[in-house]
Amino acid sequence: MTSDPIPAATLVIFRDAAGAPELLMVERAKAMAFAGGALVFPGGRIDPGDHALASTMAMAEDGAARIAAIRETIEEAGLPIGLRPIPDPTTLATMRDGLHAGRSFAEVLAAAGSSLDLDALHYFARWLPAHAHMRIFDTRFYLARLPVEAPGAIVDGTENVGLFWSTAAQVLADADAGRATIIFPTRRNLERLARFASFDEAVADAAAHPVRTITPVVEARPDGDFLCIPDDLGYPVTAERMTSTLRG
Secondary structure, X not given: OOOOXXXXXEEEEEEOOOOOOEEEEEEEOOOOOOOOXXXXXXXXXXXXXHXXXXXXXXXXXXXXXXXXXXXXXXXXXXXXXXXXXXXXXXXXXXXXXXXXXXXXXXXXXXXXXXXXOHHHOEXXXXXXXXOOOOOOEEEEEEEEEOOOOOOOOOXXXXXXXXXXEEOHHHHHHHHHOOOOOOOXXXXXXXXXXXXXXXXXXXXXXXXXXXXXXXXXXEEEEOOEEEEEOOOOOOOOOOEEEHHHOOXX
């Protein structure tokens, strides 16, 4: 078991749709050590190259995390979030191939003539579990809107085996019916996101609540043990019975 949390970043991508906005979900390969077989948002660990790129730019303290979220979304879903100008499909495919081949993000961006628009990402939450697990991630969650000119998402077929767009409410319903698997942080974030009728509403809610690191704790109650989170960070459900909790 690793003693130090792994810094990571993930991106909640909104797409306009009738009735309620849709979110991009990816399905983790069952063989993955973390959240195998579960539905998650695109994202992954923050690499040294993300820090190196952040150090060359004047940006906020979480610059490396924002860069990682953008890079991982290109790698995992082939979507150009946080890039300007938006690359054409051929250029985007070349960028993705370069990242998969191990080229640095800085090199890939330069070759494509693209720059980063980190303001396209809105800080939403930060989760740091403390359970006994072989991998513990310190993950920052960001919100972003799918560009109108973005191509269709395509799964990478490595760490993830599928992707799809769905409303938060539908993903929760699928999980409750046993048709999908979601871990505790994903469920709590989906419950929060299901309340919003638009991307703008979600951004406003994010701005209205402080982002504090959320470390769920086990609370013994008369009717059993519950995994709990703070009740002042915008989450409509803050406790789940331990017997039904999937922690990742």
